[in-house]
Amino acid sequence: MAASDIDLGKYKLGWSDTEADYVYKPKKGINTDVVKDISHHKSEPEWMTKFRLNALARFERKPMLEWFARNMPDIDFDDIYYYIKPIDKQVSDWDMLPEDMKHTYERLGIPEAERKFLAGVTAQYESEVVYHKNREDLEALGVLFTDMDSALRDYPEIVQQHFGTVIPPGDNKFAALNSAVWSGGSFIYVPPGVHVDMPLQAYFRINAENAGQFERTLIIADEGASVHYVEGCSAPVYSSDSLHSAVVELIAKPGARIRYTTIQNWSPNVYNLVTKRARAEAEATVEWIDGNLGSKLTMKYPAVVLTGPKAHGEVLSVAYAGPGQHQDAGAKMTHVAPETTSIIDSKSISKDGGRTTYRGLVRVEDGAYGVKSHVRCDALILDEESRSDTYPYMEIEEQDARVGHEATVSKVGDDQLFYLMSRGLDEQQATAMIVNGFIEPITKTLPMEYAVELSRLIELNMEGAVG
Amino acid sequence: MSRLEISGLRAAVDGFEILRGVDLEVESGQVHVVMGPNGSGKSTLSHVVMGRGDYTVTGGSVRLDGEELLGLPTWQRAVRGLFLAMQYPVAVPGVPVGEVVAAAARARGVDPAATLDRIGTEATRLEVRDEFLARGVNDEFSGGEQKRMETLQLAVLEPRIAVLDEIDSGLDVDALSDVARRVEAMTEEHDLGVLAITHYARLLDELRPDRIHVLMAGRIVASGGPELAQQLEATGYEGLAADLGIEEMALRRPVAADPFAEPGF
Numbered sequence: 001m002a003a004s005d006i007d008l009g010k011y012k013l014g015w016s017d018t019e020a021d022y023v024y025k026p027k028k029g030i031n032t033d034v035v036k037d038i039s040h041h042k043s044e045p046e047w048m049t050k051f052r053l054n055a056l057a058r059f060e061r062k063p064m065l066e067w068f069a070r071n072m073p074d075i076d077f078d079d080i081y082y083y084i085k086p087i088d089k090q091v092s093d094w095d096m097l098p099e100d101m102k103h104t105y106e107r108l109g110i111p112e113a114e115r116k117f118l119a120g121v122t123a124q125y126e127s128e129v130v131y132h133k134n135r136e137d138l139e140a141l142g143v144l145f146t147d148m149d150s151a152l153r154d155y156p157e158i159v160q161q162h163f164g165t166v167i168p169p170g171d172n173k174f175a176a177l178n179s180a181v182w183s184g185g186s187f188i189y190v191p192p193g194v195h196v197d198m199p200l201q202a203y204f205r206i207n208a209e210n211a212g213q214f215e216r217t218l219i220i221a222d223e224g225a226s227v228h229y230v231e232g233c234s235a236p237v238y239s240s241d242s243l244h245s246a247v248v249e250l251i252a253k254p255g256a257r258i259r260y261t262t263i264q265n266w267s268p269n270v271y272n273l274v275t276k277r278a279r280a281e282a283e284a285t286v287e288w289i290d291g292n293l294g295s296k297l298t299m300k301y302p303a304v305v306l307t308g309p310k311a312h313g314e315v316l317s318v319a320y321a322g323p324g325q326h327q328d329a330g331a332k333m334t335h336v337a338p339e340t341t342s343i344i345d346s347k348s349i350s351k352d353g354g355r356t357t358y359r360g361l362v363r364v365e366d367g368a369y370g371v372k373s374h375v376r377c378d379a380l381i382l383d384e385e386s387r388s389d390t391y392p393y394m395e396i397e398e399q400d401a402r403v404g405h406e407a408t409v410s411k412v413g414d415d416q417l418f419y420l421m422s423r424g425l426d427e428q429q430a431t432a433m434i435v436n437g438f439i440e441p442i443t444k445t446l447p448m449e450y451a452v453e454l455s456r457l458i459e460l461n462m463e464g465a466v467g
Numbered sequence: 468m469s470r471l472e473i474s475g476l477r478a479a480v481d482g483f484e485i486l487r488g489v490d491l492e493v494e495s496g497q498v499h500v501v502m503g504p505n506g507s508g509k510s511t512l513s514h515v516v517m518g519r520g521d522y523t524v525t526g527g528s529v530r531l532d533g534e535e536l537l538g539l540p541t542w543q544r545a546v547r548g549l550f551l552a553m554q555y556p557v558a559v560p561g562v563p564v565g566e567v568v569a570a571a572a573r574a575r576g577v578d579p580a581a582t583l584d585r586i587g588t589e590a591t592r593l594e595v596r597d598e599f600l601a602r603g604v605n606d607e608f609s610g611g612e613q614k615r616m617e618t619l620q621l622a623v624l625e626p627r628i629a630v631l632d633e634i635d636s637g638l639d640v641d642a643l644s645d646v647a648r649r650v651e652a653m654t655e656e657h658d659l660g661v662l663a664i665t666h667y668a669r670l671l672d673e674l675r676p677d678r679i680h681v682l683m684a685g686r687i688v689a690s691g692g693p694e695l696a697q698q699l700e701a702t703g704y705e706g707l708a709a710d711l712g713i714e715e716m717a718l719r720r721p722v723a724a725d726p727f728a729e730p731g732f
Contacts, residue, residue: 414521415557422517422553423567423620424545424574433570437561437603 029078032056035180038083042149042183047160055169055179062173071297071328072271080243082181082214138196143227144189145200148216151187158189162220166249166277166305175275178214178247185215185246190225190256199228199261199447217248221256221284228259230450242270244295250278252286254308259287263450265457266295268324274300282308282337289445290317291454292327293461301359303332306340306368313342318439320458321354321386330360330391335401339370346377347439350386351462357388362403363395371401379409380438382431382462432459469495469548469627469660471516475527478515484525485511485718487685493628495658498651498674502665503682504704506717509664510554512682513632516662517551518544531628546574548627552617552634560603564616567604568623575624582623589619593649610637618646622653629653631663635670647673671696683708684715 027034035056039049138145144155152159169179190196221227244266252258258278266272272295278286288302304313315331327350333342348356358377379388390407412434420430436443436455443451471493478486485508493499503509515522516529518541529536536544559567565583572582590600593615605613614634621629631650635643651674653659663674671679671693679696681689683704688711689695699707708716 413557416559418517418519418541419553419557420559420567420570421541422545422551423624424542424571425567426540426542426574429570429574430542433562433566434559437559440561440603 028081030056030059030080030082030177030181034082038181038183041083042152044152045156045160048152051164051169052180052182055176056181058170059173059176059180062170062176064173068173068273068299071299071326075243075271077177083183138200141194141196142191143194143196144187146187148185148187148218149183151218155187155189158220159187159218162218162249162251164249166251166279167247167275172275174245174273175247178216178245178275182214182216182247184213185217185248186219186229186231187217188219188227188229190221190227192222192253193224194222195225196227199230201230213242213244213246215246217246218251219249219258219260220251221253221258223253224255225253226257228261230261230447231263242267244270244272244274246274246276248274248276250276250286252278252280252284252311254282254284256281257285259289260302261289261446261450263291263293263454263457264295264298265293266298268294268296268322270295272298272300274298276300276302277332278302278304278313280304280306280308280311280313280340283310284308285312285314287314287316287445288331289442290315290329291442291457292317292319292329293457294322295325295327297326297328299328301330301332301361303334304342305334305336306342307336309337309339311337311340313340314344316343316345316442316445317347318442318454319346319348319356320461321348321350321356322461323352323354326355326357328357328359330358332361333363333373335362335364335368335371335373338368340368341371342373344373344375344377345441347380347442348378348388349380349382349435349438349458350388351382353385355387355389357391358407359391359393361393361395364398364401364403366397369398369400371398371403373401374404374406376406378407378438380435381409381411382435428463432462435459435462468658469532470530471549471628471660471662472530473516473527474530476512476515476524476529477526478511478522478524480511480522483718485522485685486515486527488527489682489685489687491662491680491687493660493662495627495660496654497678498654498661498663498676499678499680500663500665500671500674500676501680501682501687502668502699504716505666506719507682508685508718509666509682510632511685513551513554513630513664516630517541517549542574545571545626550621550624550626550629552614552621552629552631554633554636556605556608556613556617558603558605558607560606562603563601564604564620565600568620571620571624585623586619589622593619593622593645595619611639611642614638614646615642618649622649625653625657626659628660628662631661633665634663635665635667635673643669643673650674668696668700681707683713684718688713 032053035052039052164179167175169176188200219229250258250260276288280286286304290302292298302315306313313333317329319327319329321327327348330346331344344360346358348358350356356379360375362373362375364371375392377390381388388409392405394403396403412431416434417427417430420433421427435458443454446454473489473491476486476489477484489512501509515524524537531547531549565586568582568586569579572579595615599608599612599616605616608616634646650661654661663670679691680687704716
């Protein structure tokens, strides 16, 4: 199948194209002028300029949370580019892309994936979306799928009505930073009752050294609509640290369904700090499916705020931490309305000194009766040097809430290895098979191509460490 | 024609010697049964032959068609044609038997697709239901389901020599009969050589071995044909030990020293 043709070698993605042709490259650091410059450069409406400046003020006021600061003592906000624009205009035809970018994307396998079954592709290269194609029948259904900058220009009312309503700029320091300097990201609007039956897809990459990537994604599924959005990420290797700080907002109106699938494979020097939150209105369902590989540090806790009765939220996540990596991931479920339900299923793997942390919160607010929630977190530790911690928090204000929690920490057992080796697998194959089996509850929810990609990525990461 | 030759095999755990010079030979098409009381070293024998790392081999040799297996990793022994059906097959959640067998086929340079096709045939033959093919191998299987699944893998992978470690434990009469019939058919159709290890005589009725060996305190103390089984039936292990003038039937050592010993050891 085509997925196996996609070149996913760990450091094969670690190339770096020339930076010579960049059209616009502001100075490092962030201040009012930089933010105004970005907004001006994008010809944004005044409300967005104000939104950005307001966010910048909040970013500057907010202290770093103590545990954030502890996790990344060396971050320097003045040593990061906040906006880089690689080409002048967006292109909608693959052939119009500059040769080196096309090469980059070909290595990522995008055209292949597109040909297979994906409904539309928005690829983000640096801070602007440079390639975008929308399938015609989606347009015919009234589905809007574009990059965030274009959406602001083309659908200003829908954007203004929803932008920043799930994650306000003051939510946390990194949401504030993103709100001030955001660029690119995806925008999707699905009209009432419309079911998008194939996944919509975007790839993201960071390519310039010290280029922060602050994409902003907003997905709205109107009443009774459904959509599956898939985002794959890979970043090349840098000589110094790079910051990725995205904001993703999902809005599922009554009876709607959104599934958001991410596989991220950042190079080992990226700080990956993403704020993801969804609002699920009455009888709506939101599922976050999250695969975290690579990066120096990932801190990501996809959240669902269940605001309408009988809404349902799920977070399924897989994290892999190799040498020098820390995956601090988890989930948040806030039950505001009665009879809402949620599931959190987290799997983490640590190897060669890698560290994984599950950090999760289930909150049941006063008045949210009949709530059910189940949390399961499983950690697989592959050697003595690696580590895993679990921090499950519960805040329950309704007596009849049924909240379950299961946690396991296991090591790949000698007996499992011996069993598989006795069938003819060598130790590396046997370990990979055990790990893939461990994450199977998550991979089985992915589109086939992504399931294969995730398994392959984990195997390659494990091999890289062995050699 | 294949031949497994075990000669003067000695092995220890934590400095305690469990196998104290074991000699056995199994040829293609033959069925040999090793019987012994608890603690005689039966499971250790199967693990050492397959190369489990927890044991230290302190002497002797294990050869398959003249090639020394000691020193080869477990998977290479498997690829060379040795199979171990385990007493307690461990669960591998999320990994169905098809994945295991396909990977095992690739390791042998065999077309995995053809191998996968045979799983269906074998499942029908061994009455393994589809849900057990779809589930992680051995994951929440009953003892009988585990043994049917071990036998299925044995039949699909077609090794030259199979070591069956307590294949009869945890099986009801019907399941034992199904498993034994399948193994017997392999000895006849594919010239499989079998080394079956058991505590109980009932396996003998099903497998009809060519040779029976009795293991006590890490040594083969008696070998013979069906008449040896009859003698054991009549006198039990203790009676046989007394007849042979053996004082120590089992090895006395701390339970914790061998995590793979059968329960009750």
